[in-house]
Amino acid sequence: MSEAIMIRDAVCSFCGCLCDDINVEVEDGKVSRVRHACRLGSSKIMGHGRMQNPMIRKDGVLVAASFPEAYDRAAEILLAASKPLLYGWASTSCEAAKKGILLAEEVGGVLDSTATVCHGPSVIGIEEKGLPGATLGQVKNRADTIVFWGCNPAEAHPRHSLRYSSNSCGKFTPQGREGRKIIVVDVRETRTSKNADKFMRIVPGSDYEVISALRMLIAGKGEILPDEVGGVQKADLADIAATLKSARFGAIFFGLGITHSRGRYKNIDNALSLVAELNSHTKFVIMPMRGHYNVGGIGQVLAWSSGYPMSVDFTRGAPYFNPGETAACDLLAKRDVDAALIIAADAVSNFPHATAEGLASIPVIQIDPYENPTTILSDVVIPCAIAGVEVEGTAYRMDGLALRLRKLVDSSLPSDEEILAGILESVHKLRQRKANEGA
Amino acid sequence: MATMISGRTLAQGAGCESKMSPDFFKAVSVCHLSENDFKSLGLSEGRNVLIKNDYGQVVLTAKMDGGLPDSMVFIPMGPWANAIVGMETGGCGTPHFKGLEVDVAATDSPVLNIRELISGMGACCHV
Numbered sequence: 001m002s003e004a005i006m007i008r009d010a011v012c013s014f015c016g017c018l019c020d021d022i023n024v025e026v027e028d029g030k031v032s033r034v035r036h037a038c039r040l041g042s043s044k045i046m047g048h049g050r051m052q053n054p055m056i057r058k059d060g061v062l063v064a065a066s067f068p069e070a071y072d073r074a075a076e077i078l079l080a081a082s083k084p085l086l087y088g089w090a091s092t093s094c095e096a097a098k099k100g101i102l103l104a105e106e107v108g109g110v111l112d113s114t115a116t117v118c119h120g121p122s123v124i125g126i127e128e129k130g131l132p133g134a135t136l137g138q139v140k141n142r143a144d145t146i147v148f149w150g151c152n153p154a155e156a157h158p159r160h161s162l163r164y165s166s167n168s169c170g171k172f173t174p175q176g177r178e179g180r181k182i183i184v185v186d187v188r189e190t191r192t193s194k195n196a197d198k199f200m201r202i203v204p205g206s207d208y209e210v211i212s213a214l215r216m217l218i219a220g221k222g223e224i225l226p227d228e229v230g231g232v233q234k235a236d237l238a239d240i241a242a243t244l245k246s247a248r249f250g251a252i253f254f255g256l257g258i259t260h261s262r263g264r265y266k267n268i269d270n271a272l273s274l275v276a277e278l279n280s281h282t283k284f285v286i287m288p289m290r291g292h293y294n295v296g297g298i299g300q301v302l303a304w305s306s307g308y309p310m311s312v313d314f315t316r317g318a319p320y321f322n323p324g325e326t327a328a329c330d331l332l333a334k335r336d337v338d339a340a341l342i343i344a345a346d347a348v349s350n351f352p353h354a355t356a357e358g359l360a361s362i363p364v365i366q367i368d369p370y371e372n373p374t375t376i377l378s379d380v381v382i383p384c385a386i387a388g389v390e391v392e393g394t395a396y397r398m399d400g401l402a403l404r405l406r407k408l409v410d411s412s413l414p415s416d417e418e419i420l421a422g423i424l425e426s427v428h429k430l431r432q433r434k435a436n437e438g439a
Numbered sequence: 440m441a442t443m444i445s446g447r448t449l450a451q452g453a454g455c456e457s458k459m460s461p462d463f464f465k466a467v468s469v470c471h472l473s474e475n476d477f478k479s480l481g482l483s484e485g486r487n488v489l490i491k492n493d494y495g496q497v498v499l500t501a502k503m504d505g506g507l508p509d510s511m512v513f514i515p516m517g518p519w520a521n522a523i524v525g526m527e528t529g530g531c532g533t534p535h536f537k538g539l540e541v542d543v544a545a546t547d548s549p550v551l552n553i554r555e556l557i558s559g560m561g562a563c564c565h566v
Binding site for chain 2: 190256353357
Protein backbone atom coordinates (compact mmCIF):
# COMPACT_ATOMS: atom_id res chain seq x y z
CA MET A 1 0.00 0.00 0.00
CA SER A 2 1.40 3.39 -0.98
CA GLU A 3 1.44 6.39 1.34
CA ALA A 4 -1.63 8.63 1.27
CA ILE A 5 -1.31 11.85 -0.73
CA MET A 6 -3.07 14.94 0.56
CA ILE A 7 -4.48 17.29 -2.09
CA ARG A 8 -5.26 20.67 -0.56
CA ASP A 9 -7.73 23.33 -1.66
CA ALA A 10 -9.41 21.23 -4.33
CA VAL A 11 -12.65 22.57 -5.84
CA CYS A 12 -15.83 20.63 -5.08
CA SER A 13 -17.79 19.90 -8.25
CA PHE A 14 -21.24 19.33 -6.80
CA CYS A 15 -23.23 22.56 -6.44
CA GLY A 16 -22.94 26.16 -7.58
CA CYS A 17 -20.95 27.10 -4.46
CA LEU A 18 -17.82 25.47 -5.96
CA CYS A 19 -16.19 25.39 -2.51
CA ASP A 20 -12.45 25.68 -3.15
CA ASP A 21 -11.09 24.64 0.24
CA ILE A 22 -11.59 20.88 0.02
CA ASN A 23 -8.80 18.62 1.23
CA VAL A 24 -8.74 15.16 -0.29
CA GLU A 25 -6.67 12.16 0.76
CA VAL A 26 -5.75 9.78 -2.04
CA GLU A 27 -4.50 6.29 -1.29
CA ASP A 28 -3.60 3.69 -3.95
CA GLY A 29 -5.13 5.90 -6.61
CA LYS A 30 -8.47 6.15 -4.83
CA VAL A 31 -10.04 8.89 -2.73
CA SER A 32 -9.89 7.65 0.84
CA ARG A 33 -11.02 10.72 2.77
CA VAL A 34 -12.62 14.09 2.07
CA ARG A 35 -12.33 17.00 4.49
CA HIS A 36 -14.26 20.29 4.65
CA ALA A 37 -16.85 19.18 2.08
CA CYS A 38 -20.55 18.97 2.97
CA ARG A 39 -22.50 15.71 2.77
CA LEU A 40 -23.38 16.38 -0.88
CA GLY A 41 -19.84 17.15 -2.05
CA SER A 42 -18.30 14.43 0.05
CA SER A 43 -20.70 11.85 -1.37
CA LYS A 44 -19.74 12.84 -4.92
CA ILE A 45 -15.97 12.98 -4.39
CA MET A 46 -15.89 9.66 -2.50
CA GLY A 47 -17.64 8.06 -5.47
CA HIS A 48 -20.35 5.47 -6.12
CA GLY A 49 -20.88 2.51 -8.40
CA ARG A 50 -19.80 3.43 -11.92
CA MET A 51 -20.57 2.26 -15.41
CA GLN A 52 -17.37 0.85 -16.89
CA ASN A 53 -18.14 -0.10 -20.49
CA PRO A 54 -19.96 1.58 -23.34
CA MET A 55 -23.19 -0.19 -24.32
CA ILE A 56 -25.30 -0.28 -27.47
CA ARG A 57 -28.87 -1.53 -27.56
CA LYS A 58 -29.26 -4.59 -29.79
CA ASP A 59 -32.57 -6.45 -30.07
CA GLY A 60 -33.91 -4.43 -27.14
CA VAL A 61 -30.99 -5.19 -24.81
CA LEU A 62 -27.98 -3.05 -23.91
CA VAL A 63 -24.82 -5.00 -24.75
CA ALA A 64 -21.17 -4.10 -24.18
CA ALA A 65 -19.39 -2.29 -27.00
CA SER A 66 -16.07 -0.56 -27.58
CA PHE A 67 -15.71 3.21 -27.40
CA PRO A 68 -15.16 3.54 -31.19
CA GLU A 69 -18.30 1.44 -31.83
CA ALA A 70 -20.30 3.63 -29.44
CA TYR A 71 -18.99 6.83 -31.08
CA ASP A 72 -19.91 5.51 -34.55
CA ARG A 73 -23.41 4.49 -33.44
CA ALA A 74 -23.95 7.87 -31.75
CA ALA A 75 -22.81 9.63 -34.93
CA GLU A 76 -25.22 7.52 -37.02
CA ILE A 77 -28.12 8.46 -34.74
CA LEU A 78 -27.29 12.17 -34.78
CA LEU A 79 -26.79 12.31 -38.54
CA ALA A 80 -29.97 10.34 -39.28
CA ALA A 81 -32.03 12.76 -37.17
CA SER A 82 -33.51 15.89 -38.68
CA LYS A 83 -33.66 17.67 -35.32
CA PRO A 84 -31.61 16.08 -32.52
CA LEU A 85 -31.67 17.47 -28.98
CA LEU A 86 -28.34 17.77 -27.13
CA TYR A 87 -29.32 18.25 -23.49
CA GLY A 88 -27.65 18.51 -20.09
CA TRP A 89 -24.20 20.08 -19.68
CA ALA A 90 -24.60 21.31 -16.08
CA SER A 91 -22.25 18.78 -14.47
CA THR A 92 -19.34 18.89 -16.83
CA SER A 93 -16.61 21.34 -17.77
CA CYS A 94 -16.79 24.38 -20.03
CA GLU A 95 -14.29 22.65 -22.31
CA ALA A 96 -16.79 19.81 -22.85
CA ALA A 97 -19.57 22.38 -23.39
CA LYS A 98 -17.51 24.04 -26.11
CA LYS A 99 -17.06 20.72 -27.89
CA GLY A 100 -20.79 19.98 -27.52
CA ILE A 101 -21.76 23.26 -29.13
CA LEU A 102 -19.52 22.41 -32.07
CA LEU A 103 -21.24 19.02 -32.35
CA ALA A 104 -24.70 20.66 -32.21
CA GLU A 105 -23.69 23.01 -35.02
CA GLU A 106 -22.24 20.16 -37.10
CA VAL A 107 -25.31 17.92 -36.85
CA GLY A 108 -27.86 20.74 -36.85
CA GLY A 109 -29.41 20.18 -33.44
CA VAL A 110 -30.87 22.06 -30.50
CA LEU A 111 -28.60 22.45 -27.48
CA ASP A 112 -30.24 23.03 -24.11
CA SER A 113 -29.03 22.90 -20.54
CA THR A 114 -30.59 21.84 -17.25
CA ALA A 115 -31.11 25.54 -16.56
CA THR A 116 -34.43 25.16 -18.36
CA VAL A 117 -35.74 23.02 -15.50
CA CYS A 118 -34.26 25.15 -12.71
CA HIS A 119 -33.11 28.76 -13.19
CA GLY A 120 -34.23 29.13 -16.82
CA PRO A 121 -36.84 31.68 -15.70
CA SER A 122 -34.03 33.57 -13.91
CA VAL A 123 -31.99 33.63 -17.12
CA ILE A 124 -34.98 35.07 -19.00
CA GLY A 125 -35.76 37.60 -16.26
CA ILE A 126 -32.11 38.71 -16.19
CA GLU A 127 -32.18 39.14 -19.97
CA GLU A 128 -35.21 41.42 -19.55
CA LYS A 129 -33.84 43.57 -16.73
CA GLY A 130 -30.12 43.00 -16.20
CA LEU A 131 -28.56 41.67 -13.01
CA PRO A 132 -27.45 43.95 -10.16
CA GLY A 133 -24.96 41.34 -9.00
CA ALA A 134 -21.85 40.87 -6.88
CA THR A 135 -19.33 38.19 -6.13
CA LEU A 136 -19.93 35.91 -3.17
CA GLY A 137 -16.79 37.46 -1.67
CA GLN A 138 -18.44 40.90 -1.67
CA VAL A 139 -21.49 39.44 0.08
CA LYS A 140 -19.30 37.73 2.65
CA ASN A 141 -17.25 40.86 3.35
CA ARG A 142 -19.96 43.50 3.19
CA ALA A 143 -23.58 42.29 3.45
CA ASP A 144 -25.35 43.20 6.69
CA THR A 145 -28.80 42.19 5.41
CA ILE A 146 -29.43 38.94 3.54
CA VAL A 147 -32.72 37.63 2.16
CA PHE A 148 -33.19 34.00 1.14
CA TRP A 149 -36.30 33.87 -1.06
CA GLY A 150 -37.71 30.51 -2.12
CA CYS A 151 -34.46 28.71 -1.44
CA ASN A 152 -33.19 26.37 1.25
CA PRO A 153 -29.38 26.48 1.18
CA ALA A 154 -29.19 24.50 4.43
CA GLU A 155 -30.14 21.45 2.33
CA ALA A 156 -29.29 22.40 -1.27
CA HIS A 157 -26.07 24.42 -0.74
CA PRO A 158 -25.03 23.37 2.76
CA ARG A 159 -21.81 25.44 3.04
CA HIS A 160 -23.22 28.61 1.47
CA SER A 161 -24.16 30.20 4.79
CA LEU A 162 -20.82 29.51 6.46
CA ARG A 163 -18.55 30.38 3.54
CA TYR A 164 -20.35 33.21 1.78
CA SER A 165 -23.51 34.47 3.44
CA SER A 166 -25.46 34.50 6.72
CA ASN A 167 -22.93 32.90 9.05
CA SER A 168 -19.66 33.89 7.36
CA CYS A 169 -17.23 36.38 8.90
CA GLY A 170 -15.75 38.92 6.47
CA LYS A 171 -13.52 41.99 6.46
CA PHE A 172 -16.36 44.42 7.23
CA THR A 173 -18.62 41.79 8.81
CA PRO A 174 -16.38 40.43 11.59
CA GLN A 175 -19.33 39.52 13.82
CA GLY A 176 -20.63 37.01 11.27
CA ARG A 177 -24.19 35.87 11.97
CA GLU A 178 -24.55 38.23 14.95
CA GLY A 179 -23.88 41.26 12.78
CA ARG A 180 -26.33 40.43 10.03
CA LYS A 181 -30.09 40.54 9.63
CA ILE A 182 -31.40 37.42 7.93
CA ILE A 183 -34.83 37.27 6.32
CA VAL A 184 -36.28 34.08 4.84
CA VAL A 185 -39.30 34.12 2.52
CA ASP A 186 -40.85 30.72 1.83
CA VAL A 187 -44.13 28.83 1.77
CA ARG A 188 -42.98 26.45 4.52
CA GLU A 189 -40.56 26.29 7.43
CA THR A 190 -37.16 24.93 6.46
CA ARG A 191 -33.77 24.42 8.06
CA THR A 192 -32.82 27.77 6.51
CA SER A 193 -35.84 29.59 8.00
CA LYS A 194 -34.84 28.32 11.45
CA ASN A 195 -31.65 30.43 11.13
CA ALA A 196 -33.59 33.61 10.24
CA ASP A 197 -34.32 36.73 12.28
CA LYS A 198 -37.54 37.09 10.34
CA PHE A 199 -39.42 34.32 8.53
CA MET A 200 -42.11 35.56 6.15
CA ARG A 201 -44.39 32.69 5.13
CA ILE A 202 -46.26 33.46 1.95
CA VAL A 203 -49.09 31.70 0.14
CA PRO A 204 -47.76 29.41 -2.66
CA GLY A 205 -47.71 31.22 -5.99
CA SER A 206 -47.95 34.72 -4.47
CA ASP A 207 -44.28 35.74 -4.92
CA TYR A 208 -45.12 38.31 -7.61
CA GLU A 209 -47.74 40.01 -5.45
CA VAL A 210 -45.52 40.09 -2.37
CA ILE A 211 -42.58 41.53 -4.33
CA SER A 212 -44.92 44.16 -5.80
CA ALA A 213 -46.16 45.05 -2.31
CA LEU A 214 -42.57 45.54 -1.11
CA ARG A 215 -41.86 47.74 -4.14
CA MET A 216 -44.87 49.92 -3.30
CA LEU A 217 -43.79 50.25 0.33
CA ILE A 218 -40.25 51.15 -0.70
CA ALA A 219 -41.64 53.73 -3.13
CA GLY A 220 -43.69 55.27 -0.29
CA LYS A 221 -47.05 54.13 -1.68
CA GLY A 222 -47.96 51.75 1.14
CA GLU A 223 -51.22 53.55 1.93
CA ILE A 224 -52.96 51.99 -1.07
CA LEU A 225 -51.93 48.41 -0.20
CA PRO A 226 -54.59 46.01 1.13
CA ASP A 227 -54.25 44.79 4.72
CA GLU A 228 -52.84 41.46 3.60
CA VAL A 229 -50.84 40.40 0.52
CA GLY A 230 -49.93 36.79 -0.23
CA GLY A 231 -50.86 35.75 3.30
CA VAL A 232 -48.60 38.40 4.91
CA GLN A 233 -49.95 41.24 7.05
CA LYS A 234 -49.26 44.75 5.77
CA ALA A 235 -47.46 45.63 9.03
CA ASP A 236 -45.04 42.72 8.52
CA LEU A 237 -44.41 43.75 4.92
CA ALA A 238 -43.73 47.32 6.07
CA ASP A 239 -41.30 45.99 8.64
CA ILE A 240 -39.42 43.98 5.98
CA ALA A 241 -39.38 46.94 3.58
CA ALA A 242 -37.91 49.16 6.30
CA THR A 243 -35.23 46.56 7.05
CA LEU A 244 -34.28 46.34 3.37
CA LYS A 245 -34.08 50.12 2.99
CA SER A 246 -31.96 50.53 6.09
CA ALA A 247 -29.36 47.95 5.00
CA ARG A 248 -25.80 49.17 4.38
CA PHE A 249 -25.27 46.36 1.87
CA GLY A 250 -28.10 43.96 1.14
CA ALA A 251 -28.20 40.73 -0.83
CA ILE A 252 -31.13 38.65 -2.05
CA PHE A 253 -30.51 34.99 -2.88
CA PHE A 254 -33.36 33.26 -4.64
CA GLY A 255 -34.11 29.68 -5.58
CA LEU A 256 -36.52 27.36 -7.31
CA GLY A 257 -39.32 28.30 -4.94
CA ILE A 258 -39.72 31.40 -7.05
CA THR A 259 -38.72 30.09 -10.52
CA HIS A 260 -40.89 26.94 -10.36
CA SER A 261 -44.00 28.69 -9.05
CA ARG A 262 -46.79 30.66 -10.68
CA GLY A 263 -45.32 33.69 -12.42
CA ARG A 264 -41.97 31.99 -13.12
CA TYR A 265 -39.78 34.45 -15.08
CA LYS A 266 -42.04 37.39 -14.24
CA ASN A 267 -41.29 36.77 -10.55
CA ILE A 268 -37.59 37.21 -11.30
CA ASP A 269 -38.24 40.25 -13.46
CA ASN A 270 -40.15 41.80 -10.54
CA ALA A 271 -37.45 40.87 -8.00
CA LEU A 272 -34.82 42.52 -10.21
CA SER A 273 -36.94 45.69 -10.28
CA LEU A 274 -37.20 45.57 -6.49
CA VAL A 275 -33.41 45.42 -6.23
CA ALA A 276 -32.95 48.20 -8.80
CA GLU A 277 -35.30 50.41 -6.73
CA LEU A 278 -33.57 49.53 -3.45
CA ASN A 279 -30.38 50.83 -5.03
CA SER A 280 -31.95 54.32 -4.95
CA HIS A 281 -31.73 54.04 -1.15
CA THR A 282 -28.76 51.81 -0.44
CA LYS A 283 -26.53 49.14 -2.01
CA PHE A 284 -28.41 45.94 -2.89
CA VAL A 285 -27.51 42.91 -5.03
CA ILE A 286 -29.34 39.76 -6.10
CA MET A 287 -28.17 36.29 -7.12
CA PRO A 288 -29.77 33.02 -8.23
CA MET A 289 -28.76 29.98 -6.16
CA ARG A 290 -27.51 27.87 -9.05
CA GLY A 291 -27.79 24.15 -8.38
CA HIS A 292 -25.49 22.01 -10.52
CA TYR A 293 -21.89 23.14 -10.20
CA ASN A 294 -21.41 24.32 -13.78
CA VAL A 295 -24.90 25.19 -14.92
CA GLY A 296 -23.57 28.75 -14.98
CA GLY A 297 -20.68 27.66 -17.18
CA ILE A 298 -22.76 26.18 -20.00
CA GLY A 299 -24.73 29.44 -20.01
CA GLN A 300 -21.52 31.44 -20.31
CA VAL A 301 -20.03 29.27 -23.08
CA LEU A 302 -23.29 29.20 -25.04
CA ALA A 303 -23.68 32.98 -24.68
CA TRP A 304 -20.22 33.80 -25.99
CA SER A 305 -20.38 31.30 -28.80
CA SER A 306 -24.00 31.70 -30.00
CA GLY A 307 -25.28 34.87 -28.36
CA TYR A 308 -27.87 32.99 -26.26
CA PRO A 309 -27.53 31.38 -22.80
CA MET A 310 -29.70 28.25 -23.22
CA SER A 311 -32.23 26.52 -25.53
CA VAL A 312 -30.28 27.34 -28.70
CA ASP A 313 -31.59 25.93 -31.97
CA PHE A 314 -28.79 25.33 -34.50
CA THR A 315 -31.04 23.65 -37.10
CA ARG A 316 -31.64 26.84 -39.10
CA GLY A 317 -28.06 27.61 -40.02
CA ALA A 318 -27.89 30.48 -37.51
CA PRO A 319 -28.50 30.27 -33.75
CA TYR A 320 -32.13 30.80 -32.77
CA PHE A 321 -33.47 31.16 -29.21
CA ASN A 322 -37.08 31.14 -28.14
CA PRO A 323 -37.72 29.38 -24.82
CA GLY A 324 -41.19 27.89 -24.89
CA GLU A 325 -40.37 26.69 -28.39
CA THR A 326 -36.70 25.68 -28.33
CA ALA A 327 -36.43 24.49 -24.70
CA ALA A 328 -35.92 20.76 -24.13
CA CYS A 329 -39.23 20.23 -22.29
CA ASP A 330 -41.24 22.01 -24.98
CA LEU A 331 -39.52 20.10 -27.78
CA LEU A 332 -40.18 16.77 -26.09
CA ALA A 333 -43.73 17.70 -25.10
CA LYS A 334 -44.51 18.51 -28.75
CA ARG A 335 -42.54 15.46 -29.93
CA ASP A 336 -40.56 17.91 -32.06
CA VAL A 337 -37.14 16.17 -31.82
CA ASP A 338 -36.24 12.81 -33.33
CA ALA A 339 -33.09 11.90 -31.37
CA ALA A 340 -31.41 13.00 -28.14
CA LEU A 341 -27.96 13.10 -26.64
CA ILE A 342 -28.17 13.47 -22.86
CA ILE A 343 -24.91 14.40 -21.18
CA ALA A 344 -24.13 15.19 -17.52
CA ALA A 345 -27.83 15.21 -16.62
CA ASP A 346 -30.68 12.80 -15.94
CA ALA A 347 -33.56 14.01 -18.08
CA VAL A 348 -35.84 11.07 -17.34
CA SER A 349 -35.78 11.82 -13.59
CA ASN A 350 -35.92 15.58 -13.85
CA PHE A 351 -38.58 16.16 -16.50
CA PRO A 352 -42.32 15.70 -15.96
CA HIS A 353 -43.18 12.07 -16.79
CA ALA A 354 -45.30 12.93 -19.79
CA THR A 355 -42.42 15.06 -21.14
CA ALA A 356 -39.79 12.38 -20.50
CA GLU A 357 -42.01 9.89 -22.34
CA GLY A 358 -40.94 11.76 -25.46
CA LEU A 359 -37.53 10.14 -25.01
CA ALA A 360 -39.01 6.63 -25.00
CA SER A 361 -39.92 6.78 -28.67
CA ILE A 362 -36.68 8.26 -30.09
CA PRO A 363 -33.08 7.04 -30.10
CA VAL A 364 -31.19 8.30 -27.05
CA ILE A 365 -27.43 8.58 -26.48
CA GLN A 366 -26.33 8.94 -22.88
CA ILE A 367 -22.93 10.18 -21.67
CA ASP A 368 -22.69 9.88 -17.89
CA PRO A 369 -20.48 8.35 -15.19
CA TYR A 370 -23.45 6.65 -13.50
CA GLU A 371 -26.39 4.47 -14.37
CA ASN A 372 -29.62 6.39 -13.79
CA PRO A 373 -33.22 6.33 -15.11
CA THR A 374 -32.09 7.90 -18.41
CA THR A 375 -29.92 4.80 -18.97
CA ILE A 376 -33.09 2.68 -19.04
CA LEU A 377 -34.37 4.56 -22.09
CA SER A 378 -30.99 4.89 -23.83
CA ASP A 379 -29.80 3.15 -26.99
CA VAL A 380 -26.14 4.11 -26.66
CA VAL A 381 -24.55 4.51 -23.23
CA ILE A 382 -21.04 5.96 -22.92
CA PRO A 383 -19.43 6.08 -19.47
CA CYS A 384 -17.11 8.99 -18.76
CA ALA A 385 -14.55 10.21 -16.25
CA ILE A 386 -15.92 12.67 -13.68
CA ALA A 387 -15.02 16.32 -14.25
CA GLY A 388 -13.58 17.87 -11.11
CA VAL A 389 -12.60 14.48 -9.66
CA GLU A 390 -10.88 12.61 -12.49
CA VAL A 391 -10.56 15.38 -15.08
CA GLU A 392 -9.58 19.01 -14.78
CA GLY A 393 -11.49 21.81 -16.45
CA THR A 394 -13.20 25.16 -16.01
CA ALA A 395 -16.43 25.81 -14.11
CA TYR A 396 -18.39 28.96 -13.21
CA ARG A 397 -19.53 29.52 -9.64
CA MET A 398 -23.08 30.82 -9.03
CA ASP A 399 -21.76 34.41 -8.97
CA GLY A 400 -20.09 34.05 -12.38
CA LEU A 401 -16.56 33.54 -11.09
CA ALA A 402 -14.59 31.05 -13.20
CA LEU A 403 -12.62 28.46 -11.22
CA ARG A 404 -10.28 25.71 -12.36
CA LEU A 405 -11.41 22.21 -11.38
CA ARG A 406 -8.56 19.91 -10.43
CA LYS A 407 -7.92 16.30 -11.21
CA LEU A 408 -7.74 14.33 -7.96
CA VAL A 409 -7.38 10.74 -9.20
CA ASP A 410 -6.76 8.96 -12.51
CA SER A 411 -9.49 7.26 -14.51
CA SER A 412 -9.30 4.73 -17.31
CA LEU A 413 -12.40 6.32 -18.83
CA PRO A 414 -12.31 9.19 -21.33
CA SER A 415 -13.50 12.68 -20.36
CA ASP A 416 -16.75 14.16 -21.70
CA GLU A 417 -14.63 16.36 -23.95
CA GLU A 418 -12.77 13.34 -25.38
CA ILE A 419 -16.03 11.44 -25.93
CA LEU A 420 -17.59 14.39 -27.77
CA ALA A 421 -14.43 14.73 -29.86
CA GLY A 422 -14.72 11.02 -30.69
CA ILE A 423 -18.36 11.41 -31.77
CA LEU A 424 -17.43 14.48 -33.84
CA GLU A 425 -14.69 12.52 -35.57
CA SER A 426 -17.18 9.74 -36.33
CA VAL A 427 -19.63 12.34 -37.69
CA HIS A 428 -16.92 13.64 -40.05
CA LYS A 429 -15.95 10.10 -41.08
CA LEU A 430 -19.53 9.03 -41.73
CA ARG A 431 -20.29 12.17 -43.68
CA GLN A 432 -17.18 11.69 -45.80
CA ARG A 433 -18.14 8.07 -46.48
CA LYS A 434 -21.62 9.12 -47.58
CA ALA A 435 -20.15 11.85 -49.78
CA ASN A 436 -17.80 9.32 -51.39
CA GLU A 437 -20.65 6.86 -51.97
CA GLY A 438 -22.70 9.66 -53.50
CA ALA A 439 -19.80 10.60 -55.75
CA MET B 440 -57.35 18.95 -1.96
CA ALA B 441 -53.82 20.17 -1.17
CA THR B 442 -51.02 22.14 -2.78
CA MET B 443 -47.95 20.13 -3.78
CA ILE B 444 -44.48 21.61 -3.74
CA SER B 445 -41.24 19.81 -4.51
CA GLY B 446 -37.69 20.68 -3.56
CA ARG B 447 -34.24 19.57 -2.58
CA THR B 448 -33.34 17.71 0.60
CA LEU B 449 -29.93 16.68 1.91
CA ALA B 450 -30.66 12.97 1.40
CA GLN B 451 -31.98 13.60 -2.12
CA GLY B 452 -28.86 15.58 -3.01
CA ALA B 453 -26.49 13.03 -1.52
CA GLY B 454 -28.16 10.28 -3.55
CA CYS B 455 -28.71 12.10 -6.82
CA GLU B 456 -25.73 10.48 -8.48
CA SER B 457 -26.72 7.00 -7.39
CA LYS B 458 -30.33 7.11 -8.45
CA MET B 459 -30.75 3.37 -8.88
CA SER B 460 -29.80 2.76 -5.23
CA PRO B 461 -32.16 1.81 -2.37
CA ASP B 462 -30.93 4.90 -0.47
CA PHE B 463 -32.15 7.24 -3.22
CA PHE B 464 -35.48 5.40 -3.39
CA LYS B 465 -35.90 5.81 0.36
CA ALA B 466 -34.90 9.49 0.27
CA VAL B 467 -37.11 10.57 -2.61
CA SER B 468 -40.23 8.39 -2.74
CA VAL B 469 -41.78 10.12 0.27
CA CYS B 470 -44.49 12.67 0.80
CA HIS B 471 -44.31 15.11 3.72
CA LEU B 472 -47.61 16.18 5.31
CA SER B 473 -48.47 18.52 8.18
CA GLU B 474 -49.22 16.92 11.52
CA ASN B 475 -52.95 17.71 11.21
CA ASP B 476 -53.20 16.33 7.68
CA PHE B 477 -51.21 13.23 8.65
CA LYS B 478 -53.60 12.51 11.51
CA SER B 479 -56.80 13.43 9.69
CA LEU B 480 -55.95 10.94 6.93
CA GLY B 481 -55.51 8.27 9.62
CA LEU B 482 -51.88 7.72 8.68
CA SER B 483 -49.13 6.17 10.75
CA GLU B 484 -45.40 5.71 10.12
CA GLY B 485 -44.76 3.53 7.10
CA ARG B 486 -48.26 4.00 5.61
CA ASN B 487 -48.56 5.16 2.02
CA VAL B 488 -50.48 7.97 0.37
CA LEU B 489 -51.85 8.25 -3.15
CA ILE B 490 -51.23 11.69 -4.68
CA LYS B 491 -53.36 12.38 -7.71
CA ASN B 492 -54.15 15.22 -10.09
CA ASP B 493 -55.05 15.79 -13.75
CA TYR B 494 -51.47 14.97 -14.83
CA GLY B 495 -51.04 11.62 -13.13
CA GLN B 496 -50.81 9.79 -9.85
CA VAL B 497 -48.11 8.37 -7.62
CA VAL B 498 -47.93 6.36 -4.40
CA LEU B 499 -45.46 7.57 -1.77
CA THR B 500 -44.51 6.80 1.81
CA ALA B 501 -46.14 9.32 4.16
CA LYS B 502 -44.00 11.34 6.53
CA MET B 503 -45.10 13.85 9.16
CA ASP B 504 -43.44 17.28 8.85
CA GLY B 505 -43.95 19.92 11.55
CA GLY B 506 -42.73 22.69 9.23
CA LEU B 507 -45.54 22.32 6.72
CA PRO B 508 -48.80 24.24 6.93
CA ASP B 509 -52.04 22.27 6.58
CA SER B 510 -53.19 21.43 3.04
CA MET B 511 -49.64 21.50 1.67
CA VAL B 512 -47.57 18.43 0.77
CA PHE B 513 -43.85 18.39 0.04
CA ILE B 514 -42.18 15.77 -2.19
CA PRO B 515 -38.39 15.71 -2.70
CA MET B 516 -37.37 16.56 -6.27
CA GLY B 517 -37.11 13.51 -8.48
CA PRO B 518 -38.94 11.01 -10.66
CA TRP B 519 -41.72 10.33 -8.14
CA ALA B 520 -42.63 14.02 -7.76
CA ASN B 521 -42.49 14.44 -11.54
CA ALA B 522 -45.18 11.79 -12.05
CA ILE B 523 -47.77 14.47 -11.21
CA VAL B 524 -46.22 17.46 -13.04
CA GLY B 525 -47.68 18.57 -16.36
CA MET B 526 -45.86 19.34 -19.60
CA GLU B 527 -46.94 22.99 -19.88
CA THR B 528 -44.09 25.52 -19.57
CA GLY B 529 -45.93 28.81 -19.83
CA GLY B 530 -43.78 29.81 -22.79
CA CYS B 531 -40.57 29.96 -20.75
CA GLY B 532 -39.32 26.37 -21.08
CA THR B 533 -39.75 25.49 -17.41
CA PRO B 534 -42.58 23.21 -16.27
CA HIS B 535 -44.78 24.23 -13.35
CA PHE B 536 -43.08 22.03 -10.73
CA LYS B 537 -44.46 23.73 -7.61
CA GLY B 538 -47.85 24.87 -6.40
CA LEU B 539 -49.87 22.10 -8.05
CA GLU B 540 -53.32 21.17 -6.80
CA VAL B 541 -53.45 17.51 -5.79
CA ASP B 542 -55.79 15.07 -4.06
CA VAL B 543 -54.26 13.13 -1.18
CA ALA B 544 -55.60 9.85 0.21
CA ALA B 545 -54.27 7.01 2.36
CA THR B 546 -53.66 3.84 0.36
CA ASP B 547 -52.50 0.27 0.78
CA SER B 548 -50.94 0.27 -2.70
CA PRO B 549 -47.16 -0.14 -2.76
CA VAL B 550 -44.65 2.53 -3.76
CA LEU B 551 -43.27 1.68 -7.21
CA ASN B 552 -39.49 1.27 -7.46
CA ILE B 553 -37.59 3.28 -10.05
CA ARG B 554 -37.77 0.65 -12.80
CA GLU B 555 -41.49 0.10 -12.25
CA LEU B 556 -42.04 3.85 -12.29
CA ILE B 557 -40.13 4.33 -15.56
CA SER B 558 -41.75 1.29 -17.18
CA GLY B 559 -44.95 3.32 -17.33
CA MET B 560 -43.30 5.68 -19.80
CA GLY B 561 -44.71 4.38 -23.06
CA ALA B 562 -44.44 1.07 -24.84
CA CYS B 563 -40.93 1.72 -26.13
CA CYS B 564 -39.38 1.78 -22.69
CA HIS B 565 -36.57 -0.77 -22.49
CA VAL B 566 -36.90 -2.14 -18.96
